[in-house]
Amino acid sequence: MKNIVVFAxxxxxxxxxxxxxxxxxxxxxxxxxxxxxxxxAYAIERARINYxxxxxxxxxxxxxxxxxxxxxxxxxxxxxxxxxxxxxxMRLLSxxxxxxxxxHIVNIHPSLLPxxxxxxxxxxxxxxxxxxxxxxIHYVDEGMDSGEIICQVPFEPDVLDRDHIExxxxxxxxxxxxxxxxxxLLEERV
Numbered sequence: 458m459k460n461i462v463v464f465a466x467x468x469x470x471x472x473x474x475x476x477x478x479x480x481x482x483x484x485x486x487x488x489x490x491x492x493x494x495x496x497x498a499y500a501i502e503r504a505r506i507n508y509x510x511x512x513x514x515x516x517x518x519x520x521x522x523x524x525x526x527x528x529x530x531x532x533x534x535x536x537x538x539x540x541x542x543x544x545x546x547m548r549l550l551s552x553x554x555x556x557x558x559x560x561h562i563v564n565i566h567p568s569l570l571p572x573x574x575x576x577x578x579x580x581x582x583x584x585x586x587x588x589x590x591x592x593x594i595h596y597v598d599e600g601m602d603s604g605e606i607i608c609q610v611p612f613e614p615d616v617l618d619r620d621h622i623e624x625x626x627x628x629x630x631x632x633x634x635x636x637x638x639x640x641x642l643l644e645e646r647v
Contacts, residue, residue, distance in 0.1 A: 458487050459487070459539040460486070460487045460489040460536065460540070461475075461489065461538065461540045461642075462536055463542045463544050464493075464544065465492075465500035467495065467498050467499070468545070469500025469501075470631065471545055471565060471630055472500050472503055474630070474632075475488065475634065478636075478638075484642075485639065486540075486638070488507075488509050489510065490510040490511070490536045491511045491512070492546070493511065493513050500545070514532075526554050529554060530553060530557055533554075533558075540558070540561045541561065541597075542638060543562065543563065543597060544634070549599075550597060555599055560596055563594060563638065564594070564602070564604070565594050566593045567579060567592055567623075567626045568592075569590070569593060569611055570593040570609070573587075574601050574602035579619060579623055583617065583619060588617075590611070591609055591611035591612055592629050592630055592633060594634060607641070610633055612625060
């Protein structure tokens with residue numbers, strides 16, 4: 458079974474979906490750790506409840522970003538990670554981390570990339586009166602939400618209401634992300 462490290466910065470609902478999928482045998486992987494950059498993230502509590510090791514890396518504790526990323530990379534190696542799974546991680550990874558795990562770092566984003574990259578994709582889409590919403594799962598490269606697309610799931614919301622759209626996006630994310638991770642682990646692209 459492959460070892461995965463999940464990266465999260467906030468509430469961690471996608472992290473929980475991954476945990477649940479492992480528990481129910483839909484995702485055959487070992488979650489060997491959580492990397493978090495926010496000491497107030499609820500994802501930390503989710504890890505504690507599920508006895509998943511936690512490594513907290515706050516940017517303020519490092520002189521330069523590269524030093525922080527080197528520490529993150531060392532932690533991933535210590536945990537013997539095969540895959541890095543970003544689930545609401547709000548930082549760009551350095552080239553050093555990306556090159557250490559080629560085609561083995563994935564991210565989920567709440568828009569149909571390449572549209573609406575970065576923060577508040579739903580708000581960006583609503584500002585543009587977008588009619589079609591969706592999620593994108595992609596490999597991570599050095600850009601912001603610019604890596605090779607693995608999967609996209611579009612939908613047309615019943616109403617253009619932020620809460621409604623976000624609920625639907627979360628449903629799609631929680632169903633789709635663990636399934637795609639399982640597929641990637643089985644295909645094991647090198």
